[in-house]
Amino acid sequence: MTAVSSAATADATTDARPRGNVAVPSFSVISGAQVRQALHGREKQIIELVEATYRLHGAGDSVNPPSYFLRFPDRPSSRIIALPASIGGSVRVDGMKWISSFPENVPAGIPRASAVLILNDHDTGYPFACLESSIISATRTAASAALAADRLSRGRPRPTRVGFFGTGLIARYIHTYLAGTGFNFDDIGVHDQSPGSAAGFQGYLEQTGATGRITQHHDAESLIRSSDLVVFATIAGQPHITEPSWFAHNPLVLHISLRDLSPEILLASTNIVDDVEHCLKAETSPHLAEKLSGNRNFLHGTLDDVMTGKVTIPTDRPVIFSPFGLGVLDLAVGKYVYDEIHRAGELHTIDDFFHERHRYG
Numbered sequence: 345m346t347a348v349s350s351a352a353t354a355d356a357t358t359d360a361r362p363r364g365n366v367a368v369p370s371f372s373v374i375s376g377a378q379v380r381q382a383l384h385g386r387e388k389q390i391i392e393l394v395e396a397t398y399r400l401h402g403a404g405d406s407v408n409p410p411s412y413f414l415r416f417p418d419r420p421s422s423r424i425i426a427l428p429a430s431i432g433g434s435v436r437v438d439g440m441k442w443i444s445s446f447p448e449n450v451p452a453g454i455p456r457a458s459a460v461l462i463l464n465d466h467d468t469g470y471p472f473a474c475l476e477s478s479i480i481s482a483t484r485t486a487a488s489a490a491l492a493a494d495r496l497s498r499g500r501p502r503p504t505r506v507g508f509f510g511t512g513l514i515a516r517y518i519h520t521y522l523a524g525t526g527f528n529f530d531d532i533g534v535h536d537q538s539p540g541s542a543a544g545f546q547g548y549l550e551q552t553g554a555t556g557r558i559t560q561h562h563d564a565e566s567l568i569r570s571s572d573l574v575v576f577a578t579i580a581g582q583p584h585i586t587e588p589s590w591f592a593h594n595p596l597v598l599h600i601s602l603r604d605l606s607p608e609i610l611l612a613s614t615n616i617v618d619d620v621e622h623c624l625k626a627e628t629s630p631h632l633a634e635k636l637s638g639n640r641n642f643l644h645g646t647l648d649d650v651m652t653g654k655v656t657i658p659t660d661r662p663v664i665f666s667p668f669g670l671g672v673l674d675l676a677v678g679k680y681v682y683d684e685i686h687r688a689g690e691l692h693t694i695d696d697f698f699h700e701r702h703r704y705g
């Protein structure tokens with residue numbers, strides 16, 4: 345019998361010369377259509393998976409080095425980011441997300457971000473799958489945001505007025521995850537510097553039958569003041585919201601785009617991050633707050649600290665969740681997708697992908 349490596353399907357059709365219980369895995373390519381199919385309607389399972397992954401990361405059963413930013417002198421607004429990671433627990437897989445952000449794509453009519461995720465086998469190091477990953481990335485981001493919205497609003501009134509600041513793909517996924525995990529809103533505020541994006545998002549909300557009144561806000565202040573849950577998902581490169589008094593009603597803020605808020609606003613708020621070392625980098629608002637204050641005292645803790653009860657959230661200040669976005673989340677969701685497609689017998693494997701298998705030919 346051909347031995348099978350732990351994470352991936354071994355290719356039984358080739359002479360892999362198994363060593364112990366180790367063999368060269370087969371290599372599969374998983375399309376965006378397959379990813380979407382595997383994740384559709386699974387909001388609760390994915391949030392549980394993301395929560396378990398944060399717990400593993402918090403317990404030290406992961407390796408998640410800093411993301412690497414590739415930038416281009418001739419295309420300063422664009423970047424490609426590498427997120428290598430390794431996760432233990434029952435997932436036990438290594439890999440890397442490679443995600444591009446080209447904002448000029450949007451006016452040209454195609455999505456800003458595109459990505460692949462490579463999964464590497466725990467035992468052999470062999471890559472065994474390449475997955476379309478813009479959907480995985482948006483899904484893990486939205487699941488993390490919905491998890492944070494739930495955990496950080498315990499002990500205060502459940503938000504009923506949500507405001508979406510920046511209404512692209514990530515805002516759409518976050519709305520889906522909030523709605524899919526029991527958030528019901530009386531009011532949904534929408535604000536985007538692009539009227540076309542704002543209108544498109546409103547169209548999406550109406551099409552999904554979202555409950556609650558939808559209001560377009562033409563200025564930022566009105567959106568923030570009328571929302572008790574504010575979701576920032578813009579592509580701002582530096583702070584453009586600088587007025588702390590707009591947050592006097594102590595909203596819960598999901599600061600997904602990381603660079604919208606001035607450091608003064610963070611310093612007047614309770615700040616929760618996903619990972620301290622990751623977040624205090626790359627000119628994020630928490631990084632600017634550290635530079636301005638000269639210390640990290642403004643950080644209250646991580647989401648894992650909240651989930652494990654190490655920290656509690658005061659109710660008399662705004663709460664800001666700034667997630668840098670961890671590669672371990674992409675791995676966990678990517679492995680979930682791989683397992684689902686494998687179980688359904690729908691993996692598209694590439695024959696002979698690893699062709700040079702014998703040391704001396």
Ligand SMILES: NC(=O)c1ccc[n+]([C@@H]2O[C@H](COP(=O)([O-])OP(=O)(O)OC[C@H]3O[C@@H](n4cnc5c(N)ncnc54)[C@H](O)[C@@H]3O)[C@@H](O)[C@H]2O)c1
Binds near residue numbers: 538542577600
């Ligand atoms: N923290 C994480 O884990 C994580 C993960 C994925 C994406 N993101 C971030 O989420 C953000 C949104 O991603 P997306 O794929 O939805 O992008 P997108 O390009 O599809 O949409 C962004 C929207 O923001 C609007 N916008 C930009 N600047 C604005 C401003 N100053 N005021 C109001 N509206 C503004 C744009 O018009 C656009 O409609 C990006 O910054 C991305 O890097 C974060």
